[in-house]
Amino acid sequence: MxxxxxxxxxxxxxxxxxxxxxxxxxSRLPRFRPGCPGSQSxxxxxxxxxxxAADRGYGDRIVAVEPGSTEPVPDSERHGRPRxxxxxxxxxxxxxxxxxxxxxxxxxxxxxxxxxxxxxVVGNLLAAIAHGILSARGPAAGVPQMVLGRLxxxxxxxxxxxxxxxxTSGFGWFAVNSVSAAFALSAITGGGTVAWLVAVVVVQxxxxxxxxxxxxxxxxxxxxxxxxVLGVGAxxxxxxxxxxxxxxPDGVGGVGGFLLTVGAVVGYSAGWSPYAADYSRxxxxxxxxxxxxxxxxxxxxxxxxxxxxxxxxxxxxxTAAGLDSDNPVANYTGLLPGWLAVLTLVAIAVGAVxxxxxxxxxxxxxxxxxxxxxxxxxxxxxxALAFGAVGFVIAxxxxxxxxxxxxxxxxxxxYWVGPWLGVVLTxxxxxxxxxxxxxxxxxxxxxxxxxxxxxxxxSVLLFANQELFTGLVPRLLPGIGDVxxxxxxxxxxxxxxxxxxRTAVATPGGTx
Numbered sequence: 098m099x100x101x102x103x104x105x106x107x108x109x110x111x112x113x114x115x116x117x118x119x120x121x122x123x124s125r126l127p128r129f130r131p132g133c134p135g136s137q138s139x140x141x142x143x144x145x146x147x148x149x150a151a152d153r154g155y156g157d158r159i160v161a162v163e164p165g166s167t168e169p170v171p172d173s174e175r176h177g178r179p180r181x182x183x184x185x186x187x188x189x190x191x192x193x194x195x196x197x198x199x200x201x202x203x204x205x206x207x208x209x210x211x212x213x214x215x216x217x218v219v220g221n222l223l224a225a226i227a228h229g230i231l232s233a234r235g236p237a238a239g240v241p242q243m244v245l246g247r248l249x250x251x252x253x254x255x256x257x258x259x260x261x262x263x264x265t266s267g268f269g270w271f272a273v274n275s276v277s278a279a280f281a282l283s284a285i286t287g288g289g290t291v292a293w294l295v296a297v298v299v300v301q302x303x304x305x306x307x308x309x310x311x312x313x314x315x316x317x318x319x320x321x322x323x324x325x326v327l328g329v330g331a332x333x334x335x336x337x338x339x340x341x342x343x344x345x346p347d348g349v350g351g352v353g354g355f356l357l358t359v360g361a362v363v364g365y366s367a368g369w370s371p372y373a374a375d376y377s378r379x380x381x382x383x384x385x386x387x388x389x390x391x392x393x394x395x396x397x398x399x400x401x402x403x404x405x406x407x408x409x410x411x412x413x414x415x416t417a418a419g420l421d422s423d424n425p426v427a428n429y430t431g432l433l434p435g436w437l438a439v440l441t442l443v444a445i446a447v448g449a450v451x452x453x454x455x456x457x458x459x460x461x462x463x464x465x466x467x468x469x470x471x472x473x474x475x476x477x478x479x480x481a482l483a484f485g486a487v488g489f490v491i492a493x494x495x496x497x498x499x500x501x502x503x504x505x506x507x508x509x510x511x512y513w514v515g516p517w518l519g520v521v522l523t524x525x526x527x528x529x530x531x532x533x534x535x536x537x538x539x540x541x542x543x544x545x546x547x548x549x550x551x552x553x554x555x556s557v558l559l560f561a562n563q564e565l566f567t568g569l570v571p572r573l574l575p576g577i578g579d580v581x582x583x584x585x586x587x588x589x590x591x592x593x594x595x596x597x598x599r600t601a602v603a604t605p606g607g608t609x
Contacts, residue, residue, distance in 0.1 A: 155310070163308025166465045166476040169239040169532075175381045177313070179388040182232060184320035185313060185376050186369065186396035189455050191323035192448025193277045193426050195401055198365050199408025200425065202358040207350030210340045213409035216355050220362025221402045227518050228370050229394025233386040234525065235377030241459075242374040243466035244535055246517075249524035249593070250545030252468065252538050257546055259466045261513050262371045267460020270368065271453055271488035272495050275301070278449035279496070280426045281442040293446075294492055301450045302485030305457035306478050309379055312454050319451045326444040330433050331407040337432060338410035339417070349578065353571075356578030357562065363582050366401045367514050372459040457481050457488070468538070512561065515582035516552030519590035520545050527594060544596035552589030556581045 155164055157176040202213035231242060238245055243262060247255045279294040286293075304315050344350055349357055377389055411429055415421075420431040426445060430438040461480040524545070534540045561568040562579035571577055 157310060159310045159314045160307065161310070162306065162475055162478050163310065164475060167241055167244050167462060170378050172382065175236075175239070175379055177380050179377075179380065179384050179392045181313060181317065182377060182389065182392040183396040185316045186228070186393050187400040188316040188319045188323055188448070189369075189452035190366075190397065190400035190448075191319075191327050191404065191444070192274065192452055193281060193429065193445040194274055194449065194452065195365070195404040196408035196411070196429060197277075197425060198361055198401075199405035199410075200412055200429075201361060202405070202409050203412040204345055204347070205349070206354040206357045206361070207344045207347070208354050208358055208409070209344045210338065210342065210409050210413065212344075212355060213358060214406045216358035217362050217402055217405045217409070220359040221366050221398050221405070224363050224366030224370065224401075225394040225398035227367060227522060228373055228397050229390035230522060230525070231370055231373035232377045232393035233390035234530070235374035236380040236382055236384050236386070236389060238374060238530065238532065238535075239378050239382075240374065240532075240535060241378065241462040241466060242371055243463045245374055246371075246466070246521060246545075247535050247540070248528070248530065249521050249542060250549070251542035252540050254542060254546035256467050257549065258371070258513070258517050259463045261517075262463040263460055263467070265368065265513075266372070266456045267464065267484040268488050268491055270456045271460065271484065272492035274449040274453045274456065275488065275492040276495050277426070278446040278453075279492075281445035281449070284427045284430065285439055285442050290496060291493065294489070294496070297446065297450060297453075298485055298489045298492070301453040302457055302482060304450070304454040305461070305481045305485070308458065308478065309376070312458055313376070315454060316451055319447055323444050323448050323451070326437075326440045327404065327448070330430075330437055330441045331404065333434075333437070334407055334411050334414060334429075334432050337418075338414045340410070342413040345412070351576050353562075353576040353578035356580055360579040360582050362401070362405060364514070365405075366397060367518065367582070369397060369455075370514065370518055371463070372455060375459045375462055376455075457484050460484050512557055512581055512585065513549075513553055515585035516549050516556065516589035519552060519586040519588070520548050520593045523590040523593045524597065527597065542597065544593050544599075547596060548589040548593035551592055552585040555588060556585035560584050 155161060156174045199213065199217065202208050202216060203210065206213075208216065234245065235242075243255065243259045246258055249255075250258060275294055275297055278297040279290050282293040282297070283290040304311055344354075373393065377393065380389065408429075411432060414432050415428045418432060420428045426442065430441050433441055458477075458481060461477050461484055464480050464484070465476060557566075557568065559568045559570050560577075560579065560581045562571040562577075562581075568581075571579070
């Protein structure tokens with residue numbers, strides 16, 4: 098096979114691989130042969146190296162363990178409609194972690210309620226647009242988001258973002274949401290936070306263990322319950338709030354506080370972007386890319402914007418009501434009638450589980466996208482169990498100082514997600530997708546890792562605004578807040594565009 102250079106990667110007609118059209122499979126590649134030890138797409142390996150896999154007997158079965166790992170979803174097992182992505186991306190954000198971002202915008206970042214809502218809209222709009230674009234690619238490709246990332250980073254270079262996602266989603270977000278659910282349930286019983294943490298972890302890992310279809314079914318069933326209970330509570334909180342209340346004197350305030358709010362919002366909502374194609378890849382190839390992107394991005398934007406805004410409005414209402422508990426969930430539910438408060442706490446716990454089944458599932462997919470061989474027919478399921486165990490330990494430690502840890506975690510996540518988005522979105526815009534490269538272990542694209550690394554390092558050194566580290570610009574201009582996400586995204590996108598035409602190469606005769 099001749100050397101492959103980025104923009105001359107076996108030029109194909111646009112219709113050969115478009116988001117809403119069929120994919121042409123290279124006939125020279127080995128086909129999937131079940132149980133054949135000599136096949137490179139043997140189901141007992143972590144990677145399926147062909148464009149189309151054989152029917153694995155999974156289809157639309159809900160109570161069945163999803164087989165395999167990161168291989169392409171065969172056409173015979175594809176099912177569903179784009180609209181299902183609306184509740185897939187709404188349900189996991191109907192939880193207190195979303196509300197708490199809004200709380201931070203007032204208490205930590207010193208914004209008035211109107212200013213906080215404006216920052217929330219800006220941050221979520223940016224995140225939703227990116228999320229929709231990435232989700233729209235899933236049906237045509239049929240592979241997880243982190244496998245698609247190999248196009249921009251190369252097979253080995255993709256290990257960096259895959260490892261970062263493994264840590265932030267499989268461990269970090271898992272711990273954050275588990276703590277949120279444990280707090281909610283302990284507020285009902287008056288204690289037993291650790292016991293509730295154990296129960297929550299068991300449930301969410303069990304759902305993720307079964308895989309894609311049960312995850313989608315759980316999100317669909319959770320949606321009406323969460324929307325009704327939390328929606329009624331949100332209306333009551335908004336009615337009791339004071340939009341004209343002064344900003345907190347203890348917060349950052351001003352433009353800096355506004356930008357910090359945007360950064361925290363993007364850190365939360367764009368944190369879902371590395372998962373995007375994981376939940377659209379089972380849709381039939383024939384579905385509309387536009388409908389897929391709108392459903393995914395719309396569900397994300399609506400849920401996060403509404404409930405972050407409610408969180409911002411709840412601060413003044415809680416202060417007026419004399420609520421000052423160490424449990425932030427109790428402060429929020431203290432604004433509601435007793436019966437609704439109990440239902441809201443249950444809903445908060447369910448919402449946290451809805452978020453974490455995605456975190457565990459996609460975290461496991463990201464780990465497998467590292468290219469590490471896990472010689473098991475149910476590799477993804479086994480990795481999900483391991484992630485649950487590690488995430489539980491981290492969550493147990495995080496129980497001590499949930500608020501401070503959550504604020505810092507939100508901002509740190511965005512430090513790598515911004516540059517990553519800049520690279521993958523630019524790659525998707527500039528270059529046609531070649532599915533044959535996804536499993537080519539010789540394929541290199543140094544532009545991706547270089548752009549990501551430079552984007553992260555430069556943006557953090559110059560613009561990071563954390564207690565442990567403050568960049569040069571915030572030290573000189575304290576009012577600038579934290580614009581690391583935007584700087585990292587733009588810098589990485591521009592650098593990648595300059596480098597990609599010279600650095601994407603596959604070794605002749607390489608192993609697929």
